[in-house]
Amino acid sequence: QQPVQSPQAVILREGEDAVINCSSSKALYSVHWYRQKHGEAPVFLMILLKGGEQKGHEKISASFNEKKQQSSLYLTASQLSYSGTYFCGATHTGFQKLVFGTGTRLLVSP
Amino acid sequence: GAGVSQSPRYKVAKRGQDVALRCDPISGHVSLFWYQQALGQGPEFLTYFQNEAQLDKSGLPSDRFFAERPEGSVSTLKIQRTQQEDSAVYLCASSLDFGVGNTIYFGEGSWLTVV
Numbered sequence: 001q002q003p004v005q006s007p008q009a010v011i012l013r014e015g016e017d018a019v020i021n022c023s024s025s026k027a028l029y030s031v032h033w034y035r036q037k038h039g040e041a042p043v044f045l046m047i048l049l050k051g052g053e054q055k056g057h058e059k060i061s062a063s064f065n066e067k068k069q070q071s072s073l074y075l076t077a078s079q080l081s082y083s084g085t086y087f088c089g090a091t092h093t094g095f096q097k098l099v100f101g102t103g104t105r106l107l108v109s110p
Numbered sequence: 111g112a113g114v115s116q117s118p119r120y121k122v123a124k125r126g127q128d129v130a131l132r133c134d135p136i137s138g139h140v141s142l143f144w145y146q147q148a149l150g151q152g153p154e155f156l157t158y159f160q161n162e163a164q165l166d167k168s169g170l171p172s173d174r175f176f177a178e179r180p181e182g183s184v185s186t187l188k189i190q191r192t193q194q195e196d197s198a199v200y201l202c203a204s205s206l207d208f209g210v211g212n213t214i215y216f217g218e219g220s221w222l223t224v225v
Contacts (some may be wrong), residue, residue, distance in 0.1 A: 041216040096143075097158060
């Protein structure tokens, strides 16, 4: 069963913050975050491995709560280039097979 | 090459026709994946190769779908007797190594439309 992402869609003004959540009904081994623009390849953002770590990448960071089987992606001071659909990809074992979430469409307006 | 390369980018096939989709992974990458992405949905796993070995094909929807990677580099996904429900974007991805902490890089996909 695929992870559920929330919200399904969000509209931001440039400079605003957003949080995207990814919840799994199965135990998570790792979570991979991607952003995809229409007609383009999913672009890798970051990987979080089990252990409850938090990672940062400029103004984009993420957390992984193994107990709650959740991961969250934090976008701060959003830029127009952040627009796209965000997917979490979960692995449930040490194997690389990603099960992608339901997706979150993000639109950043000027 | 610099990234994962796929061809053709766009393919229109008549129902019943066979198609072959090619993937050139990043040079030296051990792991190769095929995913299927329907419009507005997330990618769904089809199959996985480690070098030339196909270790998981659990996501292939039917025996009309076949994938190979004979020399451990280029891979081909073949769909026989295409049907309308096969219309989707087929994404190829590769990773340097097979550990779960390795980044998986995606190509831009082959857009298949079956008419």
